[in-house]
Structures are given as C-alpha cells and as structure tokens.
Amino acid sequence: MLQKLFRRILSFILRFLCKLTIAKHDHKFIVVSGNYGLDLFSQIISEMLYPEYTIRRQIFPSSWDFSIPLGILGYEDKRYSFLGWISIIFKTLFTLFLSKKSSNWIVLRFSSQKQEIVDYWLQIVDPEVTVILNHDKNVLDLYGDLCRKTKSLLVVSSDLGVRKIVSDSKISLIEIGKDPASNVILNSVTELKKGSRLSMEFNINDEHKSCDYTIIPKGRFMVDLMVVAIATLKGLGLSDIEVSEKLLRAEVDLDDVFEDLSK
Numbered sequence: 001m002l003q004k005l006f007r008r009i010l011s012f013i014l015r016f017l018c019k020l021t022i023a024k025h026d027h028k029f030i031v032v033s034g035n036y037g038l039d040l041f042s043q044i045i046s047e048m049l050y051p052e053y054t055i056r057r058q059i060f061p062s063s064w065d066f067s068i069p070l071g072i073l074g075y076e077d078k079r080y081s082f083l084g085w086i087s088i089i090f091k092t093l094f095t096l097f098l099s100k101k102s103s104n105w106i107v108l109r110f111s112s113q114k115q116e117i118v119d120y121w122l123q124i125v126d127p128e129v130t131v132i133l134n135h136d137k138n139v140l141d142l143y144g145d146l147c148r149k150t151k152s153l154l155v156v157s158s159d160l161g162v163r164k165i166v167s168d169s170k171i172s173l174i175e176i177g178k179d180p181a182s183n184v185i186l187n188s189v190t191e192l193k194k195g196s197r198l199s200m201e202f203n204i205n206d207e208h209k210s211c212d213y214t215i216i217p218k219g220r221f222m223v224d225l226m227v228v229a230i231a232t233l234k235g236l237g238l239s240d241i242e243v244s245e246k247l248l249r250a251e252v253d254l255d256d257v258f259e260d261l262s263k
Contacts, residue, residue: 010085011120014069017092018124021073024096026103029125031150033110033143034133037225041133042107044229047250049105057107065117068108068124110146118142122149131232132156133225140165153235155228158182174204174235176227184231189223196223204234211240213247 021027030045032038039061046055060077062068070077073092080088108125112118122145130150132139139160140147147154147162150171156162158177166173176184183203187210190197195216202209215226226247233243 006082011065013089014066014073015120015124017089017096018069018072020096021092022124025101027072028103028105029127030105030107030129030131031110031125031127031146032107032131032133033139033146034131034135037133037221038109038111041131041225041228042109044225044250045131045232046107048229048233048246053105054103055107056104058109062109062111062121065112065120068110068121071108072106072124110143113142115142118146122146125149126151129153129232129236130155131228132160132162133228135160153232155232155235172205172235174231176231184227184234186223186227198223198227198230200227200230202234209240213244215247 032042032045034041042057046057049055056074058068058071060067060071062071063077067077073088075088105128108127110118110121112121126149127146128151130146130153132143132147132155134157135143140162144165147156147166148169150166150169153172153174154162154166155174155176158175158179158181163173163175174183176182176186178185185201186198187201188199190199192214195214198213198215200211200213202211213226213230215223217223217226229250230243230247233246238246
C-alpha cells in the first residue's frame with residue numbers, strides 16, 4: 001500500500017520536475033516510435049543533425065513509465081531505492097535553481113505497448129518532431145495522441161492512415177510510400193560495390209523533384225531506416241546538398257555500425 005502511494009507521488013513529482021526542466025532550458029524533442037530499429041535510427045538522426053542541432057539522445061530503451069522522465073532529467077534508467085529517488089529529486093531541484101540555461105534537442109524512444117504508460121509520457125512531452133518507423137496499422141490506437149500532439153513535423157508510412165487524424169493540424173506531414181499521394185517515394189535501390197544508391201522522389205512544400213543518394217549500408221532494413229532519415233531531414237527543410245553532406249558525416253561517424261550490419 002505504501003509502495004503504491006509512494007510510486008504515485010513519485011510519478012507526479014517526476015512529471016513536475018520534467019516540466020520545470022523543459023520550461024527552463026527550452027528543450028525540444030524528437031520522438032521515435034516503432035516496433036524495432038529505434039536505437040539505430042536514433043543514432044543515425046542524431047549524427048545527421050549535429051552540430052547544427054545540439055543533440056542529447058536517450059541511451060536506454062523505454063522499458064517502463066519512468067524511462068522518459070529519467071532520460072529528460074539526465075539520469076541512468078534503472079530502478080532506484082527510496083533514498084535514490086529522494087537524491088534525484090533534490091539534485092534536480094538544486095540543478096534547476098543554479099544551472100544556466102542549456103537548450104537541447106532530445107531524441108526519445110517511445111516503445112511501450114501499454115496505453116497508460118504512453119499517456120503518462122505524453123503528459124510530459126510535446127514533440128517538435130515525431131517519427132514512426134514500422135508500426136502496424138493499429139498504431140493509431142496507441143499513438144494517435146502522439147501524432148496529434150506533434151508540433152512541427154510528423155514522418156510516417158503512408159499506409160498508416162495518419163492523415164485523417166491530423167488533417168486540421170498545421171504540422172508538416174511526411175508520408176513515405178509507393179502510392180502517388182505519398183510525399184516521399186523510394187523508386188529504386190541499386191546495390192553498389194560498397195553501399196547502395198537510392199533513387200527517391202519528393203513532393204514536399206509544393207515542390208516536386210527527384211534525387212539520388214548513395215549510402216554505405218546495404219540490406220532492406222538499413223535502406224528503410226536511411227529513407228526515413230532522409231525524409232526527416234527534407235521535412236526539416238534541408239536541401240539536397242545538405243542532406244548528402246549529412247549522410248556522408250553520419251556514415252563516417254557510424255562506419256563501424258554500418259559495416260557490422262552490412263556483413
């Protein structure tokens with residue numbers, strides 16, 4: 001009984017501390033959701049956006065309701081003792097009052113399949129950018145409110161039917177698919193001696209154009225992740241040249257990861 005009461009109080013306090021932290025530092029959030037590939041995509045998009053964006057990435061997967069608050073506050077994601085939680089609360093309050101403003105873009109992973117956990121996270125986070133990687137069509141039952149709360153850019157697969165729930169919103173919606181109504185279409189993938197060439201078609205901000213990109217990793221899984229990363233960068237307003245430069249930078253920084261996945 002006391003444990004449940006403490007947990008309920010702790011849940012409220014962590015949410016409160018997160019909101020104070022977000023307000024003071026003006027943090028902005030990129031939320032990545034999907035059934036798999038979240039960690040790798042988070043790495044890729046973080047490398048691509050740096051250094052123009054000051055990026056902080058959630059290291060641990062979101063395995064329980066306190067994962068997101070701990071990630072925002074900058075603590076290791078684990079189950080603390082009573083004294084451990086009290087220490088976190090006082091350290092956070094101390095830091096809030098004494099630290100200088102330090103705004104970051106924080107990449108978070110929403111991976112829970114429990115509605116009450118997702119609802120709790122959404123009481124804390126209003127994402128600027130949401131990327132839904134590979135959910136099935138039931139995603140809207142669980143993450144519909146995440147799509148609705150997104151402020152600027154929503155990147156999804158075109159077959160999820162997201163357009164119907166954000167039709168009145170002013171956000172930029174990037175739908176990736178094969179049908180002509182999609183904003184981003186992957187026309188072909190050509191395997192090279194080292195890497196792949198992606199031939200893509202874009203219809204973003206009333207501009208229709210085609211472009212080829214060369215990436216190091218091979219394989220459908222990696223190609224799909226890179227297509228989503230490219231679509232995200234385009235949705236954020238980067239030019240073709242800037243996207244190519246970001247791809248090159250990410251491939252240098254993540255070369256070991258890509259090499260292992262391509263074997």
